Amino acid sequence: MDPSAAFRRWKAQSLSKADLSRKGSVDEDAAEVVRLLNSRERFFTTSSCAGRIVLVDGMVALEKASGDAVLKFEPFVLHVQCRQLQDAQTLHSVAIDSGFRNSGITVGRRGKIMLAVRSTHGLEVPLSHKGKLMVTEDYIDFLLNIANQKMEENKKRIERFYNCLQCAMERETTNSHPKIKEKKDPSCTHKKERHLEGACSKRITEENQKELENDHDDDLGISANIFPEDY
Template sequence: MAEFSRWKAAALAKADLSRKGSIDSAIENVVHFINGQSGYFTTSSCSGRILLCSDDVTGDKKKDENNDEPRTNNTKKGCQWYFVSHEIVNPVDVIEHLKNIRGPSKLKFEPFVMHVQCNNIEAARCFHQASVASGFRNSGISLGKGGRKIISAVRGTACLEVPLTDIQGNRITDDKYVDYIIETANRKLHRNFEMIKVFESELKKTLPS
């Protein structure tokens, strides 16, 4: 328990190194609740997002692995981010960004994800139970080397990924289709937020006092 307490203190004292640099507002309450429990602490999280990014159609992972250039706030593992939102999106914003893209791109919806370190297997079991009961059925538990670090991962399944421009940056969809895709992504994001509220309620019922 002393070792877990040291890990927790060190993790919570670290600066937020995520691209956004802060906890997403939709999960701020649940993050603070989890970190307030003695047997748990969050290691990473995202409330869910709608993202317009580049699409590596070559699949050349080796090129990215050998790239020593520092990553900026608009790149991640060789992927360029043109637009990202953790809130409901106006299609006009995406269409405007598409005008400046010079290569293959795609629009994605990525659901809520959270990783939580637990102080023992029973704590992880309780956390996983709440995750699955909330509808996050892609959740799971992983053990670190030697079984000392126990991570419970919460993951949704409602993903979306649609190409919007080809390798030359030419639009392969019209504005009407972009409107439809954004409407679909917004519905998924709204449902995602509803599930997060259920998740918070389940945690408060399930986690040991």
């Protein structure tokens, strides 16, 4: 089967399936990114999570925990199937520049090209062991504050990813139809293209500089295990 035809079939099948998540719909903070990608012929999303803070212990309250309770912050994660490797590389560059440094590309046996957008600022902290609380309530409040700060940073990275993704797609559209654009107004086209590139590059540079300055305190000064990135 023609690769393009196979990709169109995979996309149609994926987007026609029911959402089997507990929520039953795309998270609000990830909805714009998902809609933007699915509106393009070269991409479609297969799963996403905008990020969450959870207390894990058989889904019961901490004061009633009988096992090992763990507080987790899980950052934004997105899986996108791409038509060509070049398309995946474009998204990968956008993801890395937006702060999702653990993103990667995989190619399956059937030729499916998948991009995983992931970051490294997760959090996993044990709170109790065999039903016994191992930390103070003040420390739990401190951890919740840290988790909330991480969630806010997570939302900023999602917004940055969306904005830079828009820039990348607009540049590719301009470059793929130079003759059409030139017929309308050559001078306006070139100015607009330079403006888009400059604005996006400036935004990426400024944000990356801030992240580089904050690399040493990405976990906000506490000792905790990084949440596994193999989900």
